[in-house]
Amino acid sequence: MNARYVYMDYNATTPLRPEVRDLMVRTLDVYGNASSMHELGRVARAEIEEARAHVAALIGAQNPSRVYFTSGGSESNNTVFNTMFLIGRNQKRRKIITTSIEHPCVLNSAAHLRDEGFPVVFLPVDRDGRVDMDAYCAELSPDVLLVSVMAANNEIGTIEDIKTIAKLAKEQGALVHTDATQAAGKIPVSVEDWGVDYLTLSCHKIYGPKGIGALYVRERAPIEPLIRGGHQEDGVRAGTYNNLGIMGFGEAARLARAELAEYGQNVSRLRAMLRGLILERVPNVRINGHPTEVLPNTLNVSFPGAEGESILLSLDLEGIEVSTGSACASGSLDPSHVLMAIGLGPELAHGSIRFSLGKYTTEDDVRYVADKLPPIIARLRRMSTVPAEEIIGEIRTEGAHPEGAK
Numbered sequence: 001m002n003a004r005y006v007y008m009d010y011n012a013t014t015p016l017r018p019e020v021r022d023l024m025v026r027t028l029d030v031y032g033n034a035s036s037m038h039e040l041g042r043v044a045r046a047e048i049e050e051a052r053a054h055v056a057a058l059i060g061a062q063n064p065s066r067v068y069f070t071s072g073g074s075e076s077n078n079t080v081f082n083t084m085f086l087i088g089r090n091q092k093r094r095k096i097i098t099t100s101i102e103h104p105c106v107l108n109s110a111a112h113l114r115d116e117g118f119p120v121v122f123l124p125v126d127r128d129g130r131v132d133m134d135a136y137c138a139e140l141s142p143d144v145l146l147v148s149v150m151a152a153n154n155e156i157g158t159i160e161d162i163k164t165i166a167k168l169a170k171e172q173g174a175l176v177h178t179d180a181t182q183a184a185g186k187i188p189v190s191v192e193d194w195g196v197d198y199l200t201l202s203c204h205k206i207y208g209p210k211g212i213g214a215l216y217v218r219e220r221a222p223i224e225p226l227i228r229g230g231h232q233e234d235g236v237r238a239g240t241y242n243n244l245g246i247m248g249f250g251e252a253a254r255l256a257r258a259e260l261a262e263y264g265q266n267v268s269r270l271r272a273m274l275r276g277l278i279l280e281r282v283p284n285v286r287i288n289g290h291p292t293e294v295l296p297n298t299l300n301v302s303f304p305g306a307e308g309e310s311i312l313l314s315l316d317l318e319g320i321e322v323s324t325g326s327a328c329a330s331g332s333l334d335p336s337h338v339l340m341a342i343g344l345g346p347e348l349a350h351g352s353i354r355f356s357l358g359k360y361t362t363e364d365d366v367r368y369v370a371d372k373l374p375p376i377i378a379r380l381r382r383m384s385t386v387p388a389e390e391i392i393g394e395i396r397t398e399g400a401h402p403e404g405a406k
């Protein structure tokens, strides 16, 4: 056992916060089926509608009834792309525009539509991870059915300009979707201000339970169920209500909204501290992601000459939990598609670590990581055949952006 234990993988998932846990324990016995008309059903229904209002408030949605509960971010994203398949297969307007840095559940949904014969574009991003707006404008036309761009990236934390992206899409009559799974609870999110038609959320990234999420759908935007059955959720998502998950989600959303400013201040101060200490103590590193338009909790760093997986395991032995790229991509030996898309070569991409901080991160945690990390990097670099200076040089060579998802 380690003396210390430091969790810095909040973008993969978050612990259940005690307030949410307490509420869930209290509501474990709210077993009524919210579709039943009797008293027990009505009690469950009232609690579910309260939770829906909290989730709607977190994303600035004026009409809570446009928020549909799903099993999570992956299901919400799949629901949108499945809807595009059903309406696009019989019409000329069927082009899909997304980016090369989306979460795998969007990338693979888009790739599936491409395999089904839809024109699909995976937009390149710049070196900071922002959508290449020239490439975007060049792809816009009256044939575009959907533009899907994530609000903030899970690996490097870069925040996209969804408002401008949506405005340009609307001029062509296209629908707009954003995966706000990483943005919600970290930065202000507003479906009204951004002008999107669909927005995806997941509860386990905001200190709530796993297996619950939501999809916002604007009035009159088309939507087809992925799961057919009873007429729960206006027929958009069948299946008996997940009372416990929904109520936990409502409480997590309520607290996230109430604490947004405080969270942002605390976590960005800690991120700046970690960033400063790493730059001071480890030579030849590269900070990935946009310098200012970045999530306050996410710090992605390349340590050329040290292998990401080895860094991760060495940190794990010290009780420090971080990630290389994304949790969803680990287990695969390919370098992160996001790091490749921002122009890192495979050597640099393979030597990258994502530190994602959160609500329970402390200054002591940051100091502990900043103490343990430098000797680990130095040891791994001594074993490396290519000097760090040589690898970091590769980032300065301009190259074409890698194409697409796969």
Ligand SMILES: *Cc1c(COP(=O)(O)O)cnc(C)c1O
Pocket (backbone or CB within 6 Å): 011, 012, 071, 072, 073, 074, 075, 103, 105, 150, 152, 153, 154, 179, 181, 182, 202, 203, 204, 205, 211, 212, 213
């Ligand atoms: C975690 C995550 C998802 C998937 O959400 P689940 O609820 O785990 O299915 C989707 N998109 C992004 C950006 C994520 O970070």
